Amino acid sequence: MCPFTAPAAFHRHRRLALDSGGPCPVRGGLAFVREALRSWHLADSPPTTDDIVLVAAELLSNAVRHGGGPRDLDLTRHGDRLRVRVTDRSPEPPRLGTRRPGQIGGHGLVIVDRLAVRWGCYPDGGGKAVWADLPLPPERRSPPPPRLPPPR
Template sequence: MVLSDVLQSRGQTRRLTLCGTEDVVGRCRDFSREALADWQWIPAADEEEQAVVDDVLLLVSEVVTNACLHAGGPREFVLNCTAARLRIEVTDGSPVHPSPRPSGVAAPGGHGLTVLRRLARSWGSLPRGSGKTVWVEVAAPHGSRQRGA
């Protein structure tokens, strides 16, 4: 396997260490926008690619907000981009894994996991130290022009 094949399969990773909850959602969205621009997902070539970018930014908001609301805030935010997909990871200090709300609950809020299930190709949660990492994957846009991933 040559180096370019390894880079293609492992992709590129961006990592942001976090502390607390103040403006963390905005920081993670800005960090994501910058990474997507570097990976040439932004500017989007058409409406379909723009929809994928919008979905990614909404998913970032959801997983980071959940870490703020239910786990004392994220400790680390990671993006890994390959030619086929983008993986978003949020690590926090709570060992409690996310669980969906029962369907049909009409109360405001608490529907973030429903958003994840509908927009993400896949998602899950893994133990990490004394906490966990929640991960979300989104398929790369069909016409993705990204380079170096």
């Protein structure tokens, strides 16, 4: 039996190395996410793209605040899902805190939990990887250019 292989349009992967110690890994990571969404023809699909950018921001911010800084940001598209994965330097798993009204901060994973279809973490190279799967709208492609009459 032949294993199913999805067409390239349904499985795409992008990786951004953040180990370089750049000035702002969150800002650079979010620019990377927006560019990937544009290249996959998903940039004009709010609120989906807004949710993806927000989840990426939360995972990157948590890696900065609690994980010793992010190492990599991965985006993997599988059909109607996009996985956002951030690796960091801390083996300590993230904890979904209890939300208290009026509390400032500490809501990052609550936001991820509400927006993602599922999320989790696993050990990765002395640190951990935290990932979230988000739903995607169907991919839209640009219409083909108009056909010109043959030259005479």
